Amino acid sequence: MGNAVRFDYQHQQPVTIISGADAFANLRGYCEQHQGAKLNILVLTSKGHHQRGSLQPLLDQLHPHPFTVIDSIQPNPDIDALDALIAELSPQSFNVVIGFGGGSVIDAAKVVACSLAGANSRPLHQRFRANEATAVTRTCSLISVPTTAGTGAEVTPFATVWDDAEKRKYSLSGAAVAPDAALLDARLTLSLPAFETLYSGLDALSHSMESLWNTNRTPISEAYSRQAFRLIVQALPEVLANPADTHSRAMMQQASLLAGLAIATTRTAVAHSMSYPLTSHYQVPHGIACSYTLPGVLQVLKQDPDGTFAELLHDLYEPAMQLLAQLPIMAELENYVQWSQIEALLPEMDVKQRSGNFILPVNNTVIYKILEYSAVFYRNTEGASLR
Amino acid sequence: MGNAVRFDYQHQQPVTIISGADAFANLRGYCEQHQGAKLNILVLTSKGHHQRGSLQPLLDQLHPHPFTVIDSIQPNPDIDALDALIAELSPQSFNVVIGFGGGSVIDAAKVVACSLAGANSRPLHQRFRANEATAVTRTCSLISVPTTAGTGAEVTPFATVWDDAEKRKYSLSGAAVAPDAALLDARLTLSLPAFETLYSGLDALSHSMESLWNTNRTPISEAYSRQAFRLIVQALPEVLANPADTHSRAMMQQASLLAGLAIATTRTAVAHSMSYPLTSHYQVPHGIACSYTLPGVLQVLKQDPDGTFAELLHDLYEPAMQLLAQLPIMAELENYVQWSQIEALLPEMDVKQRSGNFILPVNNTVIYKILEYSAVFYRNTEGASLR
Numbered sequence: 001m002g003n004a005v006r007f008d009y010q011h012q013q014p015v016t017i018i019s020g021a022d023a024f025a026n027l028r029g030y031c032e033q034h035q036g037a038k039l040n041i042l043v044l045t046s047k048g049h050h051q052r053g054s055l056q057p058l059l060d061q062l063h064p065h066p067f068t069v070i071d072s073i074q075p076n077p078d079i080d081a082l083d084a085l086i087a088e089l090s091p092q093s094f095n096v097v098i099g100f101g102g103g104s105v106i107d108a109a110k111v112v113a114c115s116l117a118g119a120n121s122r123p124l125h126q127r128f129r130a131n132e133a134t135a136v137t138r139t140c141s142l143i144s145v146p147t148t149a150g151t152g153a154e155v156t157p158f159a160t161v162w163d164d165a166e167k168r169k170y171s172l173s174g175a176a177v178a179p180d181a182a183l184l185d186a187r188l189t190l191s192l193p194a195f196e197t198l199y200s201g202l203d204a205l206s207h208s209m210e211s212l213w214n215t216n217r218t219p220i221s222e223a224y225s226r227q228a229f230r231l232i233v234q235a236l237p238e239v240l241a242n243p244a245d246t247h248s249r250a251m252m253q254q255a256s257l258l259a260g261l262a263i264a265t266t267r268t269a270v271a272h273s274m275s276y277p278l279t280s281h282y283q284v285p286h287g288i289a290c291s292y293t294l295p296g297v298l299q300v301l302k303q304d305p306d307g308t309f310a311e312l313l314h315d316l317y318e319p320a321m322q323l324l325a326q327l328p329i330m331a332e333l334e335n336y337v338q339w340s341q342i343e344a345l346l347p348e349m350d351v352k353q354r355s356g357n358f359i360l361p362v363n364n365t366v367i368y369k370i371l372e373y374s375a376v377f378y379r380n381t382e383g384a385s386l387r
Numbered sequence: 388m389g390n391a392v393r394f395d396y397q398h399q400q401p402v403t404i405i406s407g408a409d410a411f412a413n414l415r416g417y418c419e420q421h422q423g424a425k426l427n428i429l430v431l432t433s434k435g436h437h438q439r440g441s442l443q444p445l446l447d448q449l450h451p452h453p454f455t456v457i458d459s460i461q462p463n464p465d466i467d468a469l470d471a472l473i474a475e476l477s478p479q480s481f482n483v484v485i486g487f488g489g490g491s492v493i494d495a496a497k498v499v500a501c502s503l504a505g506a507n508s509r510p511l512h513q514r515f516r517a518n519e520a521t522a523v524t525r526t527c528s529l530i531s532v533p534t535t536a537g538t539g540a541e542v543t544p545f546a547t548v549w550d551d552a553e554k555r556k557y558s559l560s561g562a563a564v565a566p567d568a569a570l571l572d573a574r575l576t577l578s579l580p581a582f583e584t585l586y587s588g589l590d591a592l593s594h595s596m597e598s599l600w601n602t603n604r605t606p607i608s609e610a611y612s613r614q615a616f617r618l619i620v621q622a623l624p625e626v627l628a629n630p631a632d633t634h635s636r637a638m639m640q641q642a643s644l645l646a647g648l649a650i651a652t653t654r655t656a657v658a659h660s661m662s663y664p665l666t667s668h669y670q671v672p673h674g675i676a677c678s679y680t681l682p683g684v685l686q687v688l689k690q691d692p693d694g695t696f697a698e699l700l701h702d703l704y705e706p707a708m709q710l711l712a713q714l715p716i717m718a719e720l721e722n723y724v725q726w727s728q729i730e731a732l733l734p735e736m737d738v739k740q741r742s743g744n745f746i747l748p749v750n751n752t753v754i755y756k757i758l759e760y761s762a763v764f765y766r767n768t769e770g771a772s773l774r
Contacts (some may be wrong), residue, residue, distance in 0.1 A: 007573065007637045008407025013400040017607070020395025186394065219614060219641040220404070220648075227610030250394045254606040261607075315702070 005357075009218045010126075011035070013261065014137045015155045019184040024061045027143065029063075030181055034141050041067035042094040044109045046101050049147065054188060055100055058145065068092065073101065077108040078164045082115075083123045090117035097156045098143045099179075103151030106144045107159035108176050113142040124161065128170040136174040142362065144179040147188045149252035150200025150287060152207055152260020154182035167280075178264070184257065185251035189242070197243060198327065201236045201241070201252055201286030206257035206271055206290040208232060209320065212312060213301060214357050216266040224265075228258035228317070237326060270362055271297055272368065273354035277345040282337040292333050295324050296374035300366065301359075325381040330379070339375060347373065391746075397603045400648065401562065402542045406571040406641070411448045414530070417568055418452075419529050422482045428454035429481040431496045432488050433461075436534065440710060442487055443577060457477065460488065464495040467549045469502075470510045477504035485530045488567075489587070490538030493531045494546035497564050500529040511548065515557040523714065534575045536639035537587025537648020539594055541569035543548040565651070573637035577630070578589075583715065584630060586674030588623045588639055593658055593677040594646035596618060596707065599686060599699060601744050603653040611652075613702070615645035620706045624713060657749055658684055660741035661757065664732040668722040679720050682711050683761035687753065688746075696746070698716065712768040727763060733758065 018026050030038050041062055049055050059067065070085065094116060099109025114136050115124060124131075144154040153159070157178035161170045192200070208228035211221055235251035242248065268290070275289035298317055301309040337374035346367055349355075355362035405413050436442050437458035438601040444456065457472065481503060486496025501523050502511060513519075520730050540546070544565035547556045579587070595615035598608055607637055622638035629635065655677070662676035685704055688696040720729075733754055736742075742749035 006407075008409065009404075010413070011404040011406070017396075017398040019398070019605075020393075022395065026397070134528060218406075219638075223610040223614030223645055227606060227613065231606065251606075254394065256609055258606060297680065363399065 001029070003221060004215070006216065006218045009220075009265075011218065011220050011265065012175070013155075013264075014178050014180070016181040017155070017184065017257065018181055021185060023183040023185045024058050027058070027061050027183060028065070028343065028380070031096050031141055031143070033102045034180065035339070039065040039096055039241045040090060040092065040094050040301060041096040041098065042092075042112070043066055043067055043069045043098045043100055043106055044069050044073050044112060045069065045099075046105055047071045049101055052191070054191070058098070058100060067317070068094070073108045074100075075104045075107045076160075077104055077111070078160050079128060079170070080163075080165060082108060082111055082161065083125055086112055086124070087116045093117070094140055096141045096143065098145060100147065102146040102148040102196075103153040103203075106146065106151070106153040106179075107161070109142065109144065110153075110159040110179070111172055112173065113140055114138045114176050116140060119291050125163070128161065128163065129166065136172060136176045138176040141181075142179045144182045144183070145188070146184065146253070146256070148192060148196060148200040149189050149249065149256040150203035152256055152263060152329050153206065154179060154184070155257060155260040156264045182257065184253055186246055189249045189253055190246065192243070194243065195242065195285075195332070197239055197252075197256035198332070199257070199285045201232065201239070202287040202291040202327070202329070204228060204252070204256040204259045205236065205323070206287075206294060207263045207268065208255070209294060209297070209316070210269040210271055210290075210357075211259070212264040212316065213297065213309075213359050214266040215359055216357055217359075221262045221265040224258045224262035224295050228255045229316065231255035231258070233323050236323065240327075247332055267357055268354055270355045270358040270366075270370065273351040273358075273362070274289060274349040274367060276351055277341065277348040278337060282341065284333065284336045288329060288332050288336075291324075292329050293370050293374050295321060296370035296372070297379035299377070300369050300372035304360075312359075321377075324377070329379040330381075343371060390651050391602070392609060393603065393605045396607075396652075398605065398607050398652065400651075401563070401565050403568040404542070404571065405568055406644075408572060408574070409571045410570040411445050411472055414448050414570060415452070418483050418528055418530070421567065422766045426452040426482040426483055427479065427481050428452055428485065429476060429479075429499070430454055430485045430487055431460050431499060432455045432456065432458050433492055433573055434458045436488055439578070441534070441578070445485070445498070447486060452681055454638055455481070460492045460495045462489075462491045462596070463547075463678070464491055466512050466515060466548050466557070467497060467550075469498055469548065470512055472579060473502045473511070480504070481527055483528045483530065487532040487534065489533070489583075490540040490590075491542040493533060493538070493566075494526075494548070496529065496531065497540075497546040497566070498548055498559055499627060501525045501559065501563050502529055503527060503655075508516065513552065515548065516553065517580070517684040523559060523561040523563045527567075529566045531566040531569045532575070533569070533571065533640070534635070535579060535583060535587040536576050536643040537590035539643055539650060541566060541571070542644060543645040543651045547656070548574065569644065571640055573633055573640045576636045576640055577633065579630070581627065581630065582672075582719070584626055584639075585719070586672045587643070588619065588626070588672040589678040589716070591615060591639070591643040591646045592619050592623065592654065592710070593674075593681060594650045595642070596684070596703070597655040597658055597683060598646070598649035598653040599675075599703065600684065600696075600746050601656050602746055604746075605652060608652040609650045611649035611714070612644045615642045615649060616703065616707070618642035618645070620710050623710065625716075651677040654744055655741055655744045657745040657753075660738040660745075660749070661736040661754060664735040665729065667723060667734065669728065671720065671723045674705065675716060675719050675723075678711075679765075680757050680761050682708060682764035683757035683759070686760035686764070687756050691747075697748075708764075711764070717765040717768075730758060
């Protein structure tokens with residue numbers, strides 16, 4: 001290790017992962033084992049999944065236990081909407097909560113599961129807006145069923161909650177926030193549209209790299225990161241070219257899982273720090289916002305005069321640059337924001353909670369370099385297009 | 388993936404890993420959290436550790452809880468000796484068992500912890516010799532503290548028990564067999580003699596590769612395997628050249644852990660299958676016995692006419708061959724057995740429980756090829772010497 005990988009750490013990976021075409025068949029047994037014979041199940045999802053019927057194979061497995069489906073979960077779930085939902089659901093004594101969807105649905109399921117009666121009695125908005133470091137507890141079982149391949153939310157011990165009223169976002173985190181089990185069936189991702197496939201794939205790519213150039217990197221997180229990266233380099237171009245290929249879809253799903261396991265240890269770093277103003281000001285999709293800077297970050301590390309990061313960049317720099325050059329990142333980004341507008345956001349890009357995890361000290365000079373290197377990179381690549 | 392990696396799997400990693408110079412400082416809190424304020428601790432170790440005082444820093448952390456140290460654990464613990472020990476210890480109501488030592492000590496701790504009163508009441512020899520598939524349970528906490536870097540026993544859900552009377556060995560396995568926590572302090576491995584450093588390092592190397600050419604390989608086990616392999620290639624020559632280098636020692640300790648996590652999922656394969664007669668007939672140390680065939684296995688996969696294993700061998704074949712060529716494997720092996728004697732053991736080398744995990748069907752022809760390729764490999768390498 002040319003630079004510091006942490007040998008002092010505590011590691012727990014509490015999520016049971018159930019993967020494959022039979023994943024749902026194991027669901028009822030898993031829940032009964034943990035909650036006893038009398039289950040009362042809450043399924044959170046989005047309208048789309050409910051209407052398209054993709055939820056049905058899962059619901060079929062719950063019989064004869066009672067279940068309630070709530071399909072009103074919106075992207076980037078708002079704290080007041082979640083509070084209303086929690087108040088409505090709490091009297092029903094659910095002992096299993098299932099989040100079936102993308103990152104927003106799974107994050108909502110995490111928040112709801114940690115807030116139902118018996119867990120935390122005070123409303124979220126009170127706890128978050130008062131900046132209280134609340135101990136998060138949970139009594140029900142929590143199961144994640146991802147339908148995208150990218151966020152890693154199916155295994156991470158944190159959830160993002162949005163405060164539309166106060167224009168802020170909060171992070172709920174702690175051991176209770178991690179799902180008890182993640183069910184992975186790659187067929188659920190087959191119908192993802194091209195742009196969502198790209199965005200979520202870029203999210204996973206970004207996680208795999210952000211967890212490597214990270215001061216919290218451990219030998220275990222590095223194992224997850226590099227395996228995720230290896231899978232993405234192979235499968236992301238394939239899945240964009242041939243969206244119906246179940247094998248590539250499964251590889252991306254496993255990569256998302258592995259990258260999620262990595263950031264569960266390390267959290268994200270400078271590329272995520274630089275993403276937030278693009279999303280809050282210009283609604284740039286998260287997957288694009290957190291990956292448009294990846295070429296610049298790689299370049300900044302490569303340029304280090306002491307060659308400190310040679311070992312880190314080994315098997316990373318070249319395949320990453322090749323992959324990034326063939327993805328339509330810039331074309332997608334320009335649908336939302338121009339480069340001059342991005343540069344103007346520089347003063348907001350150093351969010352220490354994230355940039356502080358980067359293995360180089362971050363300041364405006366470093367951020368400027370990352371932006372400039374990225375601009376040069378995209379100027380010199382052809383830039384495929386999705387549309 | 389050129390060949391089948393499993394996407395259908397269930398994965399649990401129940402071991403909390405506490406690594407670093409402060410690992411012991413976390414021990415008491417960990418035990419109190421799981422067993423309450425009243426601890427009664429059993430420490431199993433070997434005479435050497437007890438006499439050299441290397442156990443003391445751990446014992447210092449147990450204060451004021453009562454503890455009992457048993458330092459009579461022998462290499463390859465015998466089933467009747469363990470039964471006698473369990474009968475003696477059971478009345479004392481231990482609620483924490485700590486295994487402090489190499490693989491044999493940790494395996495003994497697993498067996499004892501799963502056999503103390505309250506867990507399984509019938510003696511081991513009855514359960515094993517009757518070939519009963521006993522459900523293994525455990526009520527006490529089980530902590531592993533490895534002092535070698537190789538077996539991976541600190542995280543695996545299985546333990547080997549030897550039956551000296553009936554000249555057999557048994558495997559205890561199940562979720563209860565995996566330790567609750569593994570404490571890793573690399574300083575404990577600093578005093579390992581050169582031959583033990585080599586043998587245990589080769590054991591870890593073998594695990595990292597056996598879990599890759601394995602039908603049970605999953606994307607998660609592959610992450611562990613490849614990271615373990617990457618660390619070993621770098622650190623094993625370093626630690627043999629400079630045994631006092633804590634950083635290399637820590638890398639080997641982490642590699643052993645990662646390789647253990649990998650075989651916890653996959654178990655071992657053909658190289659282990661081919662090792663057993665060497666150990667039972669000629670007492671060849673396990674690390675040498677399970678790795679002398681690695682060049683031959685690599686070669687057999689490389690020779691596959693369809694190139695099926697190109698992806699698997701990528702980043703594996705070349706660095707593995709280079710590493711194996713510079714290690715004194717043949718010199719050590721010849722201290723115990725001659726090559727003609729090894730070849731005569733061929734009929735005993737196909738232990739299906741292990742060889743059945745190999746990604747090619749194993750028969751005597753394949754085993755013969757592995758032996759021949761290995762012989763040619765060692766004939767063409769200089770072969771360093773430890774002594």
